[in-house]
Amino acid sequence: MKESPGKVLIIVENLPLPFDRRVWMESNTLKKNGYEVAIICPKGKGYEDDYEELNGIHIYRHNLPPEVSSAKGYLREYSHALWHEFRLARLIRKNHGFDVIHACNPPDLIFIVASWFKLFHGTKFIFDQHDLNPELYESKFNKKGFFHSALKVAEKLTFKLADTVISTNESYKEIAEIRGKKNPDDVIVVRSGPDLRFFNKVEENNSYRNNKKYLVGYLGVMGEFDGVDHLVKAAHYLIKEKGRTDIQFCFVGGGPMLESLKELSENLEIEGNVEFTGRVSDEELIERLSSCDVCANPDPLNPLNDKSTMNKILEYMALERPIVQYDLLEGKRSAGEASLYAEPNDIEDLANKIEVLLEDEELREKMGAIGRKRMEEEFEWKYQEKKLLKAYRHCLNK
Structure with missing residues (x-):
């Protein structure tokens, strides 16, 4: 049997899998090319099971509190997510093992989980940057201030920890290199184009x-x-x-x-x-x-x-x-x-x-x-x- 090129843990916080089509395409590509893949994600409508295996990919889901657009609501959501991500990461390490943690933002806090495994187990860290969180905050609340500064610190720490950064376009790559001070060789653009084997026009209804x-x-x-x-x-x-x-x-x-x-x-x-x-x-x-x-x-x-x-x-x-x-x-x-x-x-x-x-x-x-x-x-x-x-x-x- 051909040896696996590696074992991967993907962590995504804002959408359940397989509903998140980008992450699901990434997961299936890795699996198809011999990687062993496990995922941590939240539960959502139609995706309520704590665990299921799809296409040979292990999906572990956790609860999150209801979405509330306030500082208190975000603090509650992120603290719940981090606890469950760390808990499930330990379980997945025991059950399946992993060589790489692949973190998909938002938020830019998953590095907290990844840092433990990188420090004590030598796990590699890939940051898949789906959003610019400081810009997201500024766009949402039309201001900067303390929380904007905190998000820039979290982004900086995420970039610093990352062995490789995946950017979704050239603008994001530029930010990783300039604001994140990443070596251009460590930043690779992977767009979110759908798989045309499955995503095609059908007869109108x-x-x-x-x-x-x-x-x-x-x-x-x-x-x-x-x-x-x-x-x-x-x-x-x-x-x-x-x-x-x-x-x-x-x-x-x-x-x-x-x-x-x-x-x-x-x-x-x-x-x-x-x-x-x-x-x-x-x-x-x-x-x-x-x-x-x-x-x-x-x-x-x-x-x-x-x-x-x-x-x-x-x-x-x-x-x-x-x-x-x-x-x-x-x-x-x-x-x-x-x-x-x-x-x-x-x-x-x-x-x-x-x-x-x-x-x-x-x-x-x-x-x-x-x-x-x-x-x-x-x-x-x-x-x-x-x-x-x-x-x-x-x-x-x-």
Whole structure:
């Protein structure tokens, strides 16, 4: 039997597995290439088991307190998570062993768990930077102050401990090298492009249109800084101000703002043209987005969003959907001519760009084809797999 190149423990705190598609693709790539993989993650709707084995990957889940957007709420959540991560890491070390801890932020506190095993057992540490936490805090609360400084300290310590850093785009790589003072050779870009063997357009299902002519879709987390309220208000502008009652809007995903967004749509009296699905299966997600005429990314301009690559953009492109989004640095680098770009944070311009696309079927088809081609030639997961495996070889051979 061929010897395993290594044993891996992946820790992710903000989403359950296999729901987190990036981490699940990483896990399966590692497993397929001979690594032994275990995961620690929180429980979530549909993922309530303490333990299960999928595709030969061991998944250990733990409870977290309800999401509360306050300092006290975050302190409670992070302390619970760290306790369970350390407890389960010890259990996994006993049951399976691991040579590498692969930490996926947010938050940048998993280094506390990793430092114990690195110090006493010589475990390697890979930091998979999904978010810029200082920018996330600044964007969310529109201020800096004590907690912003604390997040920069946590980020600095995470970078310092990491043997290898995985960045999701060039902006993140630059931050790892400049702010994190990492050697460029220790930072490898691994994007979040979907696996086109499984993520492909299917035949549209007209029932999602709710008897409307057009369908506009959104996919993603619904948090305070994700701008989903911008899209709800853009829907209101189109439906009430411009009389476009022929448009249905579909919001796929969950998050702490889901209920308030539903309430906003009711207050704006557009609930007849808006559907919030919550989290759905991958099969339903693909069918819903494949049925959309236009897909939207309403992330507003802020220090985090401008430098971040949103998974939804690449997933829209994989499904050949034309996109409307604000003009942000990394969003534009990803989508190119597969998207129209509204003036940042201008809700009426966002709405108008959606209407432009709805009225031009030929342009929609052209943009959808451009997006799919970019995925096939540059961004899809098969290109990222090689970079992920390179990051692991680099880490283990240091």
